[in-house]
Amino acid sequence: MNSLAARLDALRGSSPPVPHTAKTLAALTANPECDRRALLDAAGVDKDALAAHLNLPRPLRTSAIALDHGAAFERRVTAQDGAELVRLLRETLDLTLPEVSYEDVNAVGGREPSSLSLRHTHTCNLVLGAARDKTRARTLLNHPVLRLTVAGHPAYLEPDIVAFQHHETFHIVEIKSFPVIDGQADPAKAAAALTQAAAYVLALRELLTEGGLPPERVSNRVVLVNPRDFSHRPIATLADAAQKIKSLSRHLGRLRRLPDLLDQLPPSTTFDLAPDCEANPTRPREELAAALSAPRAHYSPGCLHHCELAHFCRNAARHQGRTEVLGTTVRDDVAGIDNIALALALTDGHQHPSRDRSDITQALRHSQRVHADFLAGMT
Amino acid sequence: MSLLTTLLRMRAAATGNALPTSRLRHLHLSDRPLMLLPLKQSGTADRPLAVMLGTDPARPELLLAPPMGSTTPMLTALASSVTAYIEEHQRRSEHLPATSTKPARQRFLDAPQLLVPNPYAVAYLNTLGRDLRLRPVDGGSVESCSVRRLGQWLTFFAGRAELPGTSALIPLTGFLAMHWVTGQSPLEDEDMATLLAWIDPPRHTVSGHQAALAAEDPATHRSAGPATDPAFDTDYLAPLFRAYRAGPREQARCLNDLRVLLAHYMQPTWERMWQAYTLLQALPEADGTRRRWKRERTEFTDITAYFVQDGRPQPARDNAVAAAIGLTRREHAAAAFDAERALDDPFTRAELRTTGEAFGGTVTSVDADHLAYGSSKRAQWRPRFTVSTTDPLRLEPGRILACHTHRDARYTIRAITPRDSDTLVDLEVTKGMGTPARPRHTVLPDTGAFLVCTLAPDHYHRMPQFPLPDQIPWTHAGPPHPLPERQRVKAAPHSPPPSPHHREDHAQRAIVEQLHTLTHPGLVVDAPPGAGKTTLVIHAAQTLAHCGAPCIVITQTNTQADDLVRRLARRHLPTARLIAAERTVPPDVLARPGVHVGHRIEDLKTAHVIVGTAMKWATVRDRRWPWAIIDEAYQMRSDALLRTGHLFDQALFVGDPGQLDPFSTIRTHRWAGLPHDPMNSAVTVLLAQNRDLPVHTLTTSWRLPPTAVPLIRDAFYPFTPFEAASHQTERTLTFTAMGRRTPVDKALETAARTGWALLELPARTTHRIDTEAFHTALETAAGLLHRQTTASCDNHPQGRILEPRDLAIGVAHRSQAHHINALLARHYPRLHGVTVDTANRLQGREFSVSIVLHPLSGRWDASAFHLEAGRLCVLASRHRHACIAITRAGIAPLLDAHPSNDPIHLGVTSKTPDGWEAHHAVLAHLAQHAIRA
DSSP states (O other): OHHHHHHHHHHHOSSOOOOOOHHHHHHHHHOTTOHHHHHHHHTTOOHHHHHHHTTOOOTTOOOHHHHHHHHHHHHHHHHHHHHHHHHHHHHHHOOOSSOEEEEEGGGGGGOSSOOHHHHHHHHHHHHHHHHHOTTSOEEEEESOOEEEEETTEEEEEOOSEEEEOTTSOEEEEEEOOSOBBTTBOOHHHHHHHHHHHHHHHHHHHHHHHHTTSOGGGBOSEEEEEEEBTTSSOEEEEEEEOHHHHHHHHHHHHHGGGHHHHHHHSOTTOOOOOOBOTTSOBOSOHHHHHHHHHSSOOOOOGGGGGTOTTHHHHHHHHHHTTBGGGGOHHHHHHTTTOOBHHHHHHHHTTSSOOOGGGHHHHHHHHHHHHHHHHHHTTOO | OOHHHHHHHHHHHHHTSOEEOOOSBOSOOOSSOEEEEEEEOTTSSSOEEEEEEESOTTOOEEEEOOSSSOOHHHHHHHHHHHHHHHHHTTSOEEEEOOOSSSOOEEEESOOOOEEESSHHHHHHHHHHHHHHHTSOOGGGOHHHHHHHHHHHHHHHHHHHHTSTTOOSEEEHHHHHHTTEEOSSOHHHHTSHHHHHHHHSOOTTOSOHHHHHHHHTOTTTOOOOSSSOOHHHIIIIIHHHHHHHHHOHHHHHHHHHHHHHHHHHHHHHHHHHHHHHHHHHHTSOBOHHHHHHHHHHHHHHHHHHHHHHHTOOOOOSSOOHHHHHHHHHHHHHHHHHHHHHHHHHOHHHHHHHHHHTSEEEEEEEEEETTOEEEOTTOOEEEOOEEEEEEOSOOOOOTTOEEEETTEEEEEEEEEEEEEOSSOEEEEEEEEESSBOSSSBOGGGSOOTTOEEEEEEOOOSOSSOOOOOOGGGOOGGGTOOOOOOOOOOOOOOOOOOOOSSHHHHHHHHHHHHHHHHHHOOSSEEEEEOOTTSOHHHHHHHHHHHHHHTSSOEEEEESSHHHHHHHHHHHHHTTOOEEEEOOTTOOOOHHHHHSTTEEEESSGGGOOSOSEEEEEHHHHTTOOSOOEEEEEETTGGGSBHHHHHHHGGGEEEEEEEEOTTSOOOOOSOOOOTTTTOTTOTTSBHHHHHHHHOTTOOEEEOOEESSSOTTTHHHHHHHHOTTSOOEESSOGGGSEEEESSOOOOOHHHHHHHHHHHHSEEEEEEOOOOOOSOOHHHHHHHHHHHHHHHHTTEEEEOSSOTTOEEOOGGGEEEEESOHHHHHHHHHHHHHHOGGGTTOEEEEHHHHTTOOEEEEEEEOTTTTOSSOOHHHHOHHHHHHHTTOEEEEEEEEEESOHHHHHHTOOOOOOOOTTOOOOSSOHHHHHHHHHHHHGGGEEEO
16 A cells, blocks of 8 residues: 555655545546546646646636635534524424534644644544434534545545434535525536535545444435525525435545556656745646656546646647547547547548448448538538 | 537538538527626625626626625616616517407517527526515615516526527527537537637638637636636636725725726627627528517517516416426427428438438339328328438338428328338328319429428427416315215225235235225325236226226327227227327227227217326316326326326326336426426326325236346335246246357347346447447347247246247337338348337337347447436336347446436435446346357
């Protein structure tokens, strides 16, 4: 395992690792076929820094204004020891008050904020204590720190809230700033929130297992807290994350292939930016681009919405004239041919199709004839 | 999207320049549209940041919302600008005289048209409209009233935009994409700047591709909204927002800076919107465009009248009736728009030729004097002609076609004959040829003419009837109908039954006997594949009809209705078949004694059981029966249940929960999460609205062999435990002739031994048409016949040699079914009679051996369609003896790499089992019976 860690460190180079977050884990499920992304995330490479150094567009930066709104909403929900939150959870999870205790793990031992590992230890104690002692008050943990084993490494994750219910079940609570209007949220954002919550569920289950407790005590159902309609008032929704949990653990399992992926790289491949004393990257761009091209990517236009390096992969795919740059419909229509020039050469009869491409060639040539009919005014 | 568009997209990518597609404009463009460019404040639900609007490209109006505090002044200004524009169109109207169906009325001569950059702007206006129209009106102030009215107008426009072919509110990127194809992906086409750079690159640019790259430059690229660029937010807006919050002294300066900043930010997009307008206006209008705009003027006139007469804001979400009407309107609009474009636009026809929904060819022979003999036995003049085409056909005999050169004529396909190099299509003119006395010879083409035929539009003229909002049936949470006092019937004495046969009879009898004393308004019976649904329906109909009052049976398709009538008639029940006027009943049904057929319910007085499709039943008004039986209720869409719910006091719902869900041609999330979502199945809505309704399960499959039951049950029916009625020894397949030890023979032998076989072809990514796999499927069928396979079962304990009709080949796509059928006709004459069809159409059918082309065979990705559990379930559960799956190797890694980023709708329970799990379970089982070809 250590050798794997060392190899990943070498891949990253001199910068400190960007830790796995629930977001990067969620990205695993969005494009599990992409070896490039799997390696970059496993090594904790700062993809945004690479994109900046390579002068690529960076549409995924987060808006400071949106962040402010999100933070303000979370403060409103958790203010006064979570008074508003307790009220919401009481309604959604049938918590009976008054025995809710509220603890903010952010401020362990009076220092603020404490280190991740300290907060994790504290979270473990609180969770296991609450789980074992049935007489203790129901507990709400704010800013807990959980640990999930990703490809043999511990990754620290920070869910918003863990709630403990009287049916001896733990629930993950996610506070999200996108609105729920008339009971519905943006489906893509809701899916992302649930995948993120799924990572927390898995981590909390790991914690219970290590503490000798049954992991089933963490519910598949998670609580989303969002602004209600057009107001700043929160609404809580109980959502079933079972499928997201299943698929995330499936994709985490696939990370076992990391050593194989590393083996396929040329020796001494690194994504190091070689920062100088003022933290400005000095790595020659061509060299970095060549290193990035080493692991196999799986580009689709959808990557532009969730990967910082999507433009890098798009440029490469466009340069090679690959069909996937034109989207899934094109890729589906000419399945089996992954090069645009080849598809056109087959269509125009400049190339004879191999046996396995005769079906698609026939279809393409037919489309070409129909287009000729159209141009001749015959359709 | 068609293969033609795909080809053009690849050409555009190769040349670096966009290509024109359709050269006729199908959406009306106003001479004076209101251009509207809204921006939203990041992180909020719908708080506006700024709106640029106007009818003059040179003089846009910029309305600005402050970073914090009230937006009412800005919204009031927006309301006044938008309302002023709308009112311009309410001044002049025309008088329409009364017709046979409508009274005389007024209609505005023009209607307002809003143009926005992209679909996200439409969604934003919809959300904003939802917010504003339901805001409380404080004290009836003028401002709050006008803001609320703005919300109502935005809701109206956004609602129109959801209907295909309408042009009250149009996103320009989508409009441009109807007429040009670029060398980038459709996802990137949603960006106005790059899309226009491809289509209309600035002068002195090498290519559209280069122009698009330049347009993407982060230093100058500005998103067309409504979301602003995050970098712009962070670097420019956030500092101004902070300064604004700092104190009132800074606020005036900040607002001024903000105005300059945003004007600068929005100006390029504003100019592009007008550039797009100019490009689109240069295209000539199609014939249908004017007609559709007339419709738009009518809608505008109607909503104006509504605001004057009633004026209450539209509710937050649709009730059951409004949702069902909304879905039907969308489906009608989409079908009508498709049909009109096919008749108007040669490019649309070219696309349809590549998808197989149209064909072009040369007329090879004409029989101008052909006579047809219909049900009346009287000769009718029905000229015929034959077309030779090389287009791939996805049509079958009986389909009705239209031709753009004679729009009123209809041509019915009588025969399709595939030949080596072409296909012959025999067509009969069934409408528009006049009478023998006054013939219209023009509808009959000359020999040698080139003809393009498209599918004729369905009968989509009139909206069907829906219940009034105060007549919502109990199935959709309406008031319960008072049930008559029922006599308690003594239950049959219980005795432990010895065999599954008796057990099942007992279970069915228990259900049927319960019906008489049922105090609930309904009862649901879940039935796994082959569990005797139809038998139950017959028993129940028999029992209920004997009570003295007729029982009605609602089916989902005409074929199901005909089948049921046959079986009811066999039991000597006076049965009636209610059928739509344009349909005919198969002769054998018509000939059965005791069966009455009628188009109107009034004609069917003597029957004990009346059978018809949900669509037909929905047209029956003002009648009510004590009982209805709803067959295949899981395939019924809930809006069909809403439209038939007035017909019965109580109902028995019978269906298979594991098969394909009903579908719609429309994609919308508008009703997601509602308990009465019209796109859900009837049973889902019924149980959501009537939580205490009893649900029973039939627990024996008569069809599936013991080899199939454990897999099908575990993979697809985790909540419906069932077992096989037969014993292993009863279901055997034996071969009379020897095999040749080919992979196909090995697969046959494995299937005979174990009930399953997986014939695995070498891994390869293929197009949907994989001729090699198709031949393998056909050879497998041929092998079964060639080896004179004897099948024995409970029905034929002595065994029976399999015939073509005992076999089915199941596929995922219709194009595959058509292709296999064509191969069968050309190369496998002995297989004539084998059923080749899609999962959708194989539902409810039964065969001895099914040969299944695995939905994921040759795929490069596992899309939701191919992964759907219901599809696999139907394909894998049609057989009495064995199922042989044919696939390209490589499904396991495909499943492994399948992304799971499906969108989530709150309040919608996720499907169990999901497609991924079901596929894995089936594959794991099949892998034990794999043969490599």
